[in-house]
Amino acid sequence: MTFHGAAGEVTGSCAVVEFAGRRVLIDCGxxxxxxxxxxxxxxxxxxxxxxxxxIVVTHAHIDHCGRLALAVREGFTGxxxxxxxxxxLLEPVMYGSVSVQHIRFQEAQVHNLxxxxxxxxxxxxxxxxxxxxxxxxGDVASTIKMLKPLAYGQEVEFAPGFAMRMLDAGHVIGSAMxxxxxxxxxxxxxxxxxxxxxxxxxxxLPIARPPAGGAPIELLVMESTYGNKxxxxxxxxxxxxxxxxxxxxxxxxxxLIPTFTLGRAQNLLYRLGELSREGRLGxxxxxxxxxxMKSTECYTRHADCLQPAxxxxxxNGDSPLHFDELCYVNGRDDSKKLNRLRGGxxxxxxxxxxxxxxxxxxxxxxxxxxxxxxxxxxxxxxxSPAHAMANGAKLVRLGDAEVEVNARIEKMxxxxxxxxxxxxxxxxxxxxxxxxxxxxxxxxxxARTELSGKLTEAYGVEVLRPIKGERVEF
Ligand SMILES: [Zn+2]
Numbered sequence: 001m002t003f004h005g006a007a008g009e010v011t012g013s014c015a016v017v018e019f020a021g022r023r024v025l026i027d028c029g030x031x032x033x034x035x036x037x038x039x040x041x042x043x044x045x046x047x048x049x050x051x052x053x054x055i056v057v058t059h060a061h062i063d064h065c066g067r068l069a070l071a072v073r074e075g076f077t078g079x080x081x082x083x084x085x086x087x088x089l090l091e092p093v094m095y096g097s098v099s100v101q102h103i104r105f106q107e108a109q110v111h112n113l114x115x116x117x118x119x120x121x122x123x124x125x126x127x128x129x130x131x132x133x134x135x136x137x138g139d140v141a142s143t144i145k146m147l148k149p150l151a152y153g154q155e156v157e158f159a160p161g162f163a164m165r166m167l168d169a170g171h172v173i174g175s176a177m178x179x180x181x182x183x184x185x186x187x188x189x190x191x192x193x194x195x196x197x198x199x200x201x202x203x204x205l206p207i208a209r210p211p212a213g214g215a216p217i218e219l220l221v222m223e224s225t226y227g228n229k230x231x232x233x234x235x236x237x238x239x240x241x242x243x244x245x246x247x248x249x250x251x252x253x254x255x256l257i258p259t260f261t262l263g264r265a266q267n268l269l270y271r272l273g274e275l276s277r278e279g280r281l282g283x284x285x286x287x288x289x290x291x292x293m294k295s296t297e298c299y300t301r302h303a304d305c306l307q308p309a310x311x312x313x314x315x316n317g318d319s320p321l322h323f324d325e326l327c328y329v330n331g332r333d334d335s336k337k338l339n340r341l342r343g344g345x346x347x348x349x350x351x352x353x354x355x356x357x358x359x360x361x362x363x364x365x366x367x368x369x370x371x372x373x374x375x376x377x378x379x380x381x382x383x384s385p386a387h388a389m390a391n392g393a394k395l396v397r398l399g400d401a402e403v404e405v406n407a408r409i410e411k412m413x414x415x416x417x418x419x420x421x422x423x424x425x426x427x428x429x430x431x432x433x434x435x436x437x438x439x440x441x442x443x444x445x446x447a448r449t450e451l452s453g454k455l456t457e458a459y460g461v462e463v464l465r466p467i468k469g470e471r472v473e474f
Pocket of ligand 1: 059061171196
């Protein structure tokens with residue numbers, strides 16, 4: 001198995017597995033981060049795409065699927081396996097990615113024409129680099145034709161003695177671990193590739209469990225994004241969210257919440273629904289994101305993939321992701337009407353890093369106001385407007401505008417769909433028998449190092465932390 005991405009970082013997931021004369025690519029994600037990081041997306045993929053026999057996509061987050069269409073453009077001819085829900089989401093995610101790449105390219109060109117030295121708004125922010133889109137809508141259309149939807153547990157044979165199943169990872173709707181079986185009979189061995197694992201603190205999806213029984217698991221490849229962190233408890237998250245909303249409501253402020261549209265948006269909506277039912281919301285909530293609405297529909301369409309109690313509520317016609325105060329914003333005109341919002345309200349919009357999507361115009365119309373508040377609920381890379389706001393910038397570049405910051409900026413965690421350190425430890429602890437070797441990928445080195453020490457101490461396992469391009473034999 002060769003780790004071509006997400007080795008020592010948290011985006012660009014991309015690993016090639018070779019067995020029985022077949023080459024299978026697991027994930028082909030976009031690299032996100034600083035402009036220098038993102039520039040690496042412009043390089044050709046570090047393997048011959050024509051030599052890849054199949055691709056498996058663990059879930060529809062862009063850092064796991066954002067370069068699929070590039071693989072197709074470079075000669076990959078299929079098939080692409082993913083769960084049914086992931087296949088449904090890949091289409092809007094990939095077309096959305098083309099659109100965001102076009103807009104960012106144009107804006108960066110305009111910016112750099114005005115300031116040829118690549119001048120950044122704040123000294124601490126890196127310069128702007130104009131990057132042409134990686135692929136076209138046509139490439140996305142070809143990619144979609146290659147999708148092969150799978151049910152959880154359904155087996156695919158790549159070659160005699162080389163098989164794969166996808167198992168629920170509980171991270172976002174449709175997310176999967178990839179279980180590979182190599183060899184047959186008593187000689188068979190398994191490799192488990194976790195993909196992103198879900199958090200035990202989120203309420204919507206079941207907690208991921210390692211597969212029981214079967215051939216021994218020789219190697220576990222596990223994500224480690226939050227390998228050195230502990231998520232706050234749901235009750236504390238609710239109380240903090242309620243407090244921020246109460247302050248905003250008292251001053252009749254506009255509360256802007258930039259969010260990732262798959263996973264984090266649904267975790268946020270669920271918590272807002274809880275506050276609504278507890279009578280602690282007291283403000284209208286506007287969801288201004290087509291992708292978040294599509295993702296939310298996907299959650300309710302796949303009720304069988306939700307936590308059983310929540311799935312039952314959906315089957316009985318209740319919607320745990322809807323509440324009385326929630327309004328859906330349909331289209332650009334309705335979105336613009338919110339610029340004249342009076343009396344306060346919460347606006348949830350993508351993109352999470354604020355480098356595109358409707359949140360940009362809400363920030364342009366809100367960030368300069370003193371009666372506005374911005375709540376940041378996720379990670380943001382240097383160079384993104386969200387990062388500038390999180391770090392106290394007085395001026396933020398949004399699209400081709402520069403906006404003074406007078407709004408109050410707040411930050412909180414607790415909406416992540418990722419397992420934290422305890423969840424990851426528990427996952428390994430639940431494996432019977434414990435795998436002799438664990439590979440930590442999809443995590444920065446601080447997280448991997450800390451988790452690695454804990455895993456060896458608790459379970460005596462050998463832990464590998466591959467660097468980009470490193471090959472691990474199994
Ligand atoms: Zn993810």
